[in-house]
Amino acid sequence: MKTKKKLGIWMDHSNACLIEFSSEIKETETISSNYTFQDKGETLERSENIMHNKEQHKQNTYFKNIANVIRGFDEIILFGPTNAKMELHNLLKENHLYDSIKIEVQNTDKMSDKDQHTFVRNHFKKFAVYNFEL
Missing domain, CATH: 1.10.287 (Helix Hairpins)
Known part of the structure; x- marks a missing residue:
């Protein structure tokens, strides 16, 4: 069974902090608007x-x-304080390349890096499916 790649994106209109959900700690990647x-x-x-x-x-x-x-992920959570996440979500819904990606959107306040990582970890953990051996 393929492990799903999961990504959390805290964003506003000027910066997006990309936080990959995995078992190892990864650096947060930031994409900034040039405007x-x-x-x-x-x-x-x-x-x-x-x-x-x-x-x-x-x-x-x-x-x-x-x-x-x-495009390289299976599940995405877009979160942040502005409507930038909804604008991005609407653009992604219009493009069929993203049809197979589960994308969720949630409003949050401004957050520290630590709070962003905690939010992403908690979001994806609550939807985790556990396999138990009988």
Whole structure:
């Protein structure tokens, strides 16, 4: 029986912390959006329409970078304080490449790295299936 690969992603619109659920402790990988307040200020000076286009383009790139990582997993929990997780979830639902991946979404507050790891561990442990020998 194949072991399912599980990933927790705490995210907002600027950063995504990717936490793989496994028996060994792994480093948290971070993916960041390239859209900064400096970008917003510079483009807003020229045109509000240009600012929104640039923001949307960089946000889509950010979501695509996260989506590329997700493709290697069987189960995902998206969590965090903003609606970024729902935006990503909606994009993934539209793409049939992600149909076989179980994706859940949950609202949480801002969390420390330790709290994020604990959340992911507790989330996947409560759904663990144990095999007992008779």
